[in-house]
Amino acid sequence: MKKYLFIDRDGTLVSEPQDFQVDSLSKVRFVPGVIPALLTLKQAGYSFVMVSNQDGLGRATFPLNTFTPAHEFILELLHSQGIDFEEVLLCPHLPEDNCDCRKPKLGLVMAYLKDPNWDRSASCFIGDRDTDLAMGANMGIRALKLRDDNSQHGINDGLSWSEIASTLTRRERVCSLERTTRETSIKVSVDLDHSGDNYFATGIGFFDHMLDQIATHGGFSLKVEAQGDLHVDAHHTIEDTGIVLGQALKQALLDKRGIGRFGFVLPMDEVYAAVFADSINDDPQDTTKVALDISGRPYCVLNFKGELTDGMVGDFPVQMTEHFFYSLACAMGLTLHLEVSAGNCHHQIEALFKAFGRALRRAIAVSGSELPSSKGSL
Numbered sequence: 001m002k003k004y005l006f007i008d009r010d011g012t013l014v015s016e017p018q019d020f021q022v023d024s025l026s027k028v029r030f031v032p033g034v035i036p037a038l039l040t041l042k043q044a045g046y047s048f049v050m051v052s053n054q055d056g057l058g059r060a061t062f063p064l065n066t067f068t069p070a071h072e073f074i075l076e077l078l079h080s081q082g083i084d085f086e087e088v089l090l091c092p093h094l095p096e097d098n099c100d101c102r103k104p105k106l107g108l109v110m111a112y113l114k115d116p117n118w119d120r121s122a123s124c125f126i127g128d129r130d131t132d133l134a135m136g137a138n139m140g141i142r143a144l145k146l147r148d149d150n151s152q153h154g155i156n157d158g159l160s161w162s163e164i165a166s167t168l169t170r171r172e173r174v175c176s177l178e179r180t181t182r183e184t185s186i187k188v189s190v191d192l193d194h195s196g197d198n199y200f201a202t203g204i205g206f207f208d209h210m211l212d213q214i215a216t217h218g219g220f221s222l223k224v225e226a227q228g229d230l231h232v233d234a235h236h237t238i239e240d241t242g243i244v245l246g247q248a249l250k251q252a253l254l255d256k257r258g259i260g261r262f263g264f265v266l267p268m269d270e271v272y273a274a275v276f277a278d279s280i281n282d283d284p285q286d287t288t289k290v291a292l293d294i295s296g297r298p299y300c301v302l303n304f305k306g307e308l309t310d311g312m313v314g315d316f317p318v319q320m321t322e323h324f325f326y327s328l329a330c331a332m333g334l335t336l337h338l339e340v341s342a343g344n345c346h347h348q349i350e351a352l353f354k355a356f357g358r359a360l361r362r363a364i365a366v367s368g369s370e371l372p373s374s375k376g377s378l
């Protein structure tokens with residue numbers, strides 16, 4: 001479905017002069033960063049509509065013959081750079097005219113509001129004033145405020161154009177998967193950039209507790225629902241949860257840009273657990289990635305050195321610890337080495353899950369250098 005950016009003109013595309021009237025070519029100043037941002041947004045599939053109040057346009061104090069050349073120059077320059085507006089909507093009235101089309105009233109955009117064939121949730125109003133934010137709210141769409149580039153104050157409550165572009169094109173690192181076989185039915189949802197709101201219902205109490213360790217220490221949101229053949233034993237449910245969780249994490253990582261290597265050692269009472277994992281990243285020097293590229297499938301080595309008993313911890317078969325991590329690592333494409341010292345079995349397993357979560361937290365964090373704010377739009 002089509003998605004629109006409704007964009008204010010003065011103070012947003014071009015700087016607003018002191019007398020608020022862009023009525024000569026010498027008054028046209030493009031706002032810093034506007035062209036590359038609009039090109040990025042065009043590339044992301046947005047269509048543009050200009051929505052502008054031009055107070056008193058056409059009257060003696062603001063005649064069309066001074067407005068039009070400057071306005072057309074703005075449109076032509078943007079057009080020459082590949083930026084076109086599907087429609088240019090102007091309100092020429094003064095506040096005291098009490099018209100129906102002055103922002104934040106909806107007269108100018110009525111045709112859009114009556115058209116159901118565009119995506120409200122993906123569309124946005126962009127402007128430099130609170131009336132632009134109100135316009136977005138009145139239209140029932142998101143609104144973003146542009147930072148006032150003339151402001152002499154350190155405090156600015158808006159965004160730069162490059163921040164607006166990255167806000168609107170940021171892909172959410174979320175994934176929901178469902179997998180059903182004759183043995184199990186597993187639902188997993190992950191949201192790597194939010195935490196809390198976790199939910200676990202695998203039918204295996206201790207396993208729920210362990211999955212919670214991964215999410216809590218991983219700093220991401222995780223929901224797992226599993227219905228497995230527990231009348232047989234816990235094996236399939238734990239194994240398949242590992243597979244679906246690994247797939248969901250892998251998909252939520254998108255192109256994995258900005259994530260890298262990590263290691264973690266976690267002590268817990270008399271035991272310690274060490275996790276060294278090497279996620280697939282974009283570094284061409286990274287042999288893990290080369291191995292993956294050659295094989296065309298996840299490169300998975302699991303080096304498990306723990307001495308665990310064969311017993312149960314609650315309703316959880318201890319042997320399934322290694323099998324769970326193996327399934328997850330294969331599905332996620334991790335090189336994963338696990339090591340745990342001797343001790344109480346509950347502590348050993350819990351320490352491994354916690355350490356894995358902690359290691360994952362570092363792995364999924366996007367490095368600061370990847371953020372658009374470091375690109376220097378100011």
Ligand SMILES: [Mg+2]
Nearest residue numbers: 008010011128
């Ligand atoms: Mg404005």
Ligand SMILES: [Zn+2]
Nearest residue numbers: 091099101102
């Ligand atoms: Zn009007």
